Amino acid sequence: MTTDSKWGKETLRQMLLIRNFEETADKLTLRGKVPGGMHNSSGQEAVAVGVMSALDPKDVIATTHRSHHHTIAKGMPVNIVMAELFTKATGCSGGRGASMHLADVENGHFGGNGIVGAGVGIAMGAALGIKQMGHKKVAVGFVGDGGVNTGRTWEAVNMAVIYKLPLIIIVDNNQYAVETFVERVTGGNDIAKRGAGFGLPSFTIDGQDVEEVHKHTSEARNRALAGEGPTFINALTYRYYGHNVGEKGQYRTQEEIADWRSHRDPIDRFSAKLISEGALTQADYEAMINSVAKEIEEAVDFAEKSPLPDVSTILDGVDSGLLGARK
Amino acid sequence: MSTTTPTTQQNPTYSEAFQSGVREEMKLNPNIFILGTDLVERGGHFAQVKGIAQEFGVDRVKDSPISEAAMVAAGLGSAMYGCHPIIDLNFIDFSLGAMDEIINQAAKIRFMFNRPVPLVIRATSGVALGGAHHCNSLESLFAHTAGLSVAVPSRAYDVKGLIKTALRSPDPVIFLMHKKLSGVRGEIGDENTFIPFGSAHRVKSGKDAAIISYGYTIVSAQKAAQTLAEQGIDVEIIDLRTLYPLDTDTINATVQKFGRVVVADEAPMFGSITAEIAATASEVNFRHLKGPIVRVGAARAPLSANPQMSEAAIPSANDLVEAVKKVMSY
Ligand SMILES: Cc1ncc(C[n+]2csc(CCOP(=O)(O)OP(=O)(O)O)c2C)c(N)n1
Ligand SMILES: [Mg+2]
Numbered sequence: 001m002t003t004d005s006k007w008g009k010e011t012l013r014q015m016l017l018i019r020n021f022e023e024t025a026d027k028l029t030l031r032g033k034v035p036g037g038m039h040n041s042s043g044q045e046a047v048a049v050g051v052m053s054a055l056d057p058k059d060v061i062a063t064t065h066r067s068h069h070h071t072i073a074k075g076m077p078v079n080i081v082m083a084e085l086f087t088k089a090t091g092c093s094g095g096r097g098a099s100m101h102l103a104d105v106e107n108g109h110f111g112g113n114g115i116v117g118a119g120v121g122i123a124m125g126a127a128l129g130i131k132q133m134g135h136k137k138v139a140v141g142f143v144g145d146g147g148v149n150t151g152r153t154w155e156a157v158n159m160a161v162i163y164k165l166p167l168i169i170i171v172d173n174n175q176y177a178v179e180t181f182v183e184r185v186t187g188g189n190d191i192a193k194r195g196a197g198f199g200l201p202s203f204t205i206d207g208q209d210v211e212e213v214h215k216h217t218s219e220a221r222n223r224a225l226a227g228e229g230p231t232f233i234n235a236l237t238y239r240y241y242g243h244n245v246g247e248k249g250q251y252r253t254q255e256e257i258a259d260w261r262s263h264r265d266p267i268d269r270f271s272a273k274l275i276s277e278g279a280l281t282q283a284d285y286e287a288m289i290n291s292v293a294k295e296i297e298e299a300v301d302f303a304e305k306s307p308l309p310d311v312s313t314i315l316d317g318v319d320s321g322l323l324g325a326r327k
Numbered sequence: 328m329s330t331t332t333p334t335t336q337q338n339p340t341y342s343e344a345f346q347s348g349v350r351e352e353m354k355l356n357p358n359i360f361i362l363g364t365d366l367v368e369r370g371g372h373f374a375q376v377k378g379i380a381q382e383f384g385v386d387r388v389k390d391s392p393i394s395e396a397a398m399v400a401a402g403l404g405s406a407m408y409g410c411h412p413i414i415d416l417n418f419i420d421f422s423l424g425a426m427d428e429i430i431n432q433a434a435k436i437r438f439m440f441n442r443p444v445p446l447v448i449r450a451t452s453g454v455a456l457g458g459a460h461h462c463n464s465l466e467s468l469f470a471h472t473a474g475l476s477v478a479v480p481s482r483a484y485d486v487k488g489l490i491k492t493a494l495r496s497p498d499p500v501i502f503l504m505h506k507k508l509s510g511v512r513g514e515i516g517d518e519n520t521f522i523p524f525g526s527a528h529r530v531k532s533g534k535d536a537a538i539i540s541y542g543y544t545i546v547s548a549q550k551a552a553q554t555l556a557e558q559g560i561d562v563e564i565i566d567l568r569t570l571y572p573l574d575t576d577t578i579n580a581t582v583q584k585f586g587r588v589v590v591a592d593e594a595p596m597f598g599s600i601t602a603e604i605a606a607t608a609s610e611v612n613f614r615h616l617k618g619p620i621v622r623v624g625a626a627r628a629p630l631s632a633n634p635q636m637s638e639a640a641i642p643s644a645n646d647l648v649e650a651v652k653k654v655m656s657y
Contacts, residue, residue, distance in 0.1 A: 098632030114460025149392030
């Protein structure tokens with residue numbers, strides 16, 4: 001199937017933006033610019049962009065500790081994301097959250113998370129809210145292959161099924177949880193089958209193919225809007241870097257990483273397709289790479305120059321105070 | 328530390344002290360096993376069990392899925408059955424996904440069914456970088472729960488001695504190791520060195536006032552003591568080592584000796600261990616006190632990822648200096 005040129009270019013640009021963001025932020029983390037470090041999503045761009053390109057900007061997402069790609073694809077400006085990584089006052093969480101706690105609740109980003117498995121439940125609750133209030137939206141909950149071994153994930157899936165909630169569960173399955181290969185800790189070794197066991201449409205898809213991710217998400221969204229309830233999507237992908245910046249474990253081979261990078265890279269695949277279809281010229285592509293690099297450079301500059309949060313605010317906003325503040 | 332020190336003569340780290348104690352007990356008790364995430368190859372996120380799987384095999388060091396409730400349940404059921412598991416929860420924050428298994432189940436079995444629950448739940452705790460979901464100080468919650476014991480070692484020696492005691496205990500133990508201490512080296516005891524729970528350690532004796540604390544705050548207290556010494560104030564430092572049982576004898580003796588006492592930790596002060604100590608010590612020793620016990624703790628707020636905000640929320644050495652000066656002013 002040929003790709004719509006406009007959609008294709010924007011999709012590719014977003015994946016390039018994420019890749020450049022992550023590789024830049026990785027280096028900055030090694031230079032001590034990102035307090036607490038970060039989880040690099042390089043290699044997983046097609047999952048984020050494929051899902052988000054099928055959503056309405058008003059749809060809700062809730063995600064994981066590895067969420068820069070989801071967040072950028074959801075539309076948060078990269079300078080705001082970068083500033084949050086730097087824990088600057090101009091970041092989306094005012095520097096309180098850093099890499100793991102990116103959020104923009106107003107615009108449907110219900111947060112990254114420090115707790116594995118928490119995102120699906122929060123998205124499920126948002127889907128319930130959408131249904132209760134009669135809105136025409138969906139919620140998407142992201143979870144990792146490691147996170148699908150938390151009980152809370154399945155409690156949420158079950159609830160979404162019985163209440164027919166407009167929820168899409170996306171397993172951003174990069175096949176490792178820290179240093180643990182998915183097969184070693186996944187009984188039955190078939191995550192989509194687990195989903196199916198709860199009685200909802202459940203698929204394993206190629207998470208390196210941005211169009212496939214987009215198509216499955218669109219279909220899931222249509223079902224959800226038609227009142228048919230949730231969908232479970234296990235998107236197979238791969239992370240190129242360590243679990244967190246600096247991690248260089250011996251748990252996988254360099255050949256395995258090189259194989260995924262050279263044969264299944266989501267950006268290479270999609271750009272090659274667009275070029276072969278004539279939707280994109282090599283010159284366009286290079287211009288796109290350069291413009292993305294410039295955007296990230298400006299984001300770093302913005303983050304560098306932004307002020308730190310005011311330490312006198314550490315007690316602000318713990319609660320609304322409406323029930324009576326402690327004197 | 329001098330860079331010329333030959334590595335062979337280096338003392339073990341805080342994490343290695345844990346390994347040492349666990350290894351010794353695993354050799355003696357075949358029913359001890361360890362279960363947690365990323366233990367076999369990585370050796371745990373803080374190297375706390377590095378090499379143990381290679382020595383004892385993967386039946387006794389089990390990599391777990393990320394399933395905290397099932398992890399603690401596995402520990403609880405197998406402990407009731409006769410094993411002595413160490414459930415490694417990585418960060419104590421992740422115990423919140425297993426709170427029923429800990430507080431409703433493990434803590435209450437002996438009282439209700441008269442059965443031992445020889446279970447160790449190990450986790451890394453304390454405030455460091457990491458923000459709201461990785462820096463919860465939950466120790467008062469566990470100490471508050473009847474049926475649980477809580478260890479909070481501040482140095483390698485106590486890590487080893489306390490884990491060895493925990494691995495001979497018939498009761499559930501929450502074993503909290505501070506993030507910022509993982510790599511700190513120190514002497515450790517031999518295979519017969521067991522530190523009893525409920526026995527505080529006098530880190531430094533003094534003449535004028537005392538700081539009672541535990542965990543990383545002991546390091547801050549030592550810094551504060553140096554500053555105070557330069558100003559002519561000689562402060563004693565008591566490291567509680569366990570929060571339940573609590574060494575009330577030492578606490579009472581300390582209050583009686585000085586009448587000027589600071590109690591400090593990095594947990595939010597509202598409803599905390601420092602509140603417990605200040606309240607009970609005042610009840611018992613009121614007439615010995617020269618003035619109120621001064622508490623130093625954290626703000627009642629989640630921790631921020633921004634390092635300056637996080638630091639500002641917890642006590643610094645300087646806060647301890649000021650607190651000691653305050654009790655000295657009575
Ligand atoms: C409840 C909980 N348990 C453990 C952790 C520690 N931890 C953080 S990320 C992670 C691995 C998660 O793997 P996966 O879900 O596959 O996500 P990925 O890192 O691959 O994106 C673990 C064990 C945590 N943050 N929360
Ligand atoms: Mg994973």
